[in-house]
Amino acid sequence: MRQILPNKQVPDHFGLAYEVWAPVGKDGKVPDSERAKWLGQIADMAIAADYARSYARWKASFSAPGDRTFELKLVSRLLIGHGNTSATDVGLTVHHTWGVPVIPGSALKGLLAHYVSAVFGPSDPHCWPWEQTGEEQTRAEYQGVLWQGKRIKRGPGAVYRALFGAPDADEDDLFRKHGFDAGAVAGLVSFHDALYVPRNAQDDKPFALDVLTVHQKPYYDDLGQHWPNDYSSPNPVSFLTVRPGTHFLFALSGPADWTELAESLLVDALQEWGVGGKTSAGYGRLLRPGNQPAQTTTGGPPTPRYRKHDKVTVTRVEDPSGKGKIKFKTDDDLLGQFAGEPPPDIPIGETIEVWIANVNQGNYTFTRKPPTDKPKGKSK
Numbered sequence: 496m497r498q499i500l501p502n503k504q505v506p507d508h509f510g511l512a513y514e515v516w517a518p519v520g521k522d523g524k525v526p527d528s529e530r531a532k533w534l535g536q537i538a539d540m541a542i543a544a545d546y547a548r549s550y551a552r553w554k555a556s557f558s559a560p561g562d563r564t565f566e567l568k569l570v571s572r573l574l575i576g577h578g579n580t581s582a583t584d585v586g587l588t589v590h591h592t593w594g595v596p597v598i599p600g601s602a603l604k605g606l607l608a609h610y611v612s613a614v615f616g617p618s619d620p621h622c623w624p625w626e627q628t629g630e631e632q633t634r635a636e637y638q639g640v641l642w643q644g645k646r647i648k649r650g651p652g653a654v655y656r657a658l659f660g661a662p663d664a665d666e667d668d669l670f671r672k673h674g675f676d677a678g679a680v681a682g683l684v685s686f687h688d689a690l691y692v693p694r695n696a697q698d699d700k701p702f703a704l705d706v707l708t709v710h711q712k713p714y715y716d717d718l719g720q721h722w723p724n725d726y727s728s729p730n731p732v733s734f735l736t737v738r739p740g741t742h743f744l745f746a747l748s749g750p751a752d753w754t755e756l757a758e759s760l761l762v763d764a765l766q767e768w769g770v771g772g773k774t775s776a777g778y779g780r781l782l783r784p785g786n787q788p789a790q791t792t793t794g795g796p797p798t799p800r801y802r803k804h805d806k807v808t809v810t811r812v813e814d815p816s817g818k819g820k821i822k823f824k825t826d827d828d829l830l831g832q833f834a835g836e837p838p839p840d841i842p843i844g845e846t847i848e849v850w851i852a853n854v855n856q857g858n859y860t861f862t863r864k865p866p867t868d869k870p871k872g873k874s875k
Contacts, residue, residue, distance in 0.1 A: 571779065632866070
């Protein structure tokens with residue numbers, strides 16, 4: 496069947512063409528002599544015209560309170576699913592039905608969970624959270640799951656737990672004894688697949704040919720048994736990626752305050768770390784349209800004046816989105832919200848003194864818990 500299919504008309508579905516219509520040899524791989532030409536033909540495929548209607552219905556489905564959608568633009572190539580089975584040895588994840596570029600929601604949730612724990616978590620994750628002091632006490636709320644071998648030793652902090660959920664852990668009973676939430680629970684935020692925005696790529700062709708050149712193939716083939724040398728021939732490997740400039744629509748569902756926080760953190764993670772494969776080489780970076788982060792675009796929010804741990808006076812204001820969420824504003828004209836604790840119930844226009852828990856992308860996270868200067872406890 497595979498030998499007959501390539502002689503027929505190439506389908507409009509990119510995934511089907513890439514995986515099934517590949518001109519493979521007896522070894523199940525595309526011959527090196529045909530690889531670049533064939534991949535170039537596949538990359539030149541345009542997205543099906545009917546996809547735009549399906550995309551519009553999908554986008555319109557996010558109408559529940561707390562749902563958030565936002566568009567980001569690739570500023571580098573994107574390689575998602577490069578470990579998938581492929582006739583070219585380099586896979587690429589696309590939408591199963593439409594064959595368009597997609598970033599799975601599981602990849603976004605995993606990226607953000609790692610980012611939150613690594614960037615905002617405590618410097619010593621083994622220290623008991625009730626012994627953390629000062630800034631570390633706030634950071635403990637962002638800590639991820641702590642493993643010991645193959646067992647889950649400790650559940651996550653309050654903010655991490657609310658965003659991503661938590662499993663059962665060995666120390667749950669001890670945490671409950673100290674007044675902390677513990678045990679398995681689902682996260683409050685749902686991370687949906689991010690889909691390609693139709694007609695934004697040139698000629699609606701979002702895929703592009705890429706190449707990786709291996710310079711010491713014999714050295715890698717024999718697992719380092721022979722030293723690298725300067726006379727081995729380079730071995731260029733062609734594969735497909737999503738081209739820079741492609742736009743994706745991201746969607747989050749859940750309580751409004753938490754999806755707002757998740758959006759802010761996710762935008763940061765995609766800008767700083769990227770998503771997918773080869774991120775260490777700069778792949779997978781996304782920014783808001785205009786190639787600028789939200790706070791630096793014309794008319795965007797000003798640069799935050801305050802730093803984490805600062806004490807500030809905030810004023811309760813009306814929710815600019817009209818959704819009735821409890822919002823507060825600092826005197827540098829930035830909005831903020833409370834995460835991991837209920838916001839103070841004061842009338843609009845009234846002020847209250849709080850502390851900066853975190854400085855986010857163009858907004859703050861507040862807390863009513865004052866920092867302490869007691870000596871930092873030791874882990875047990």
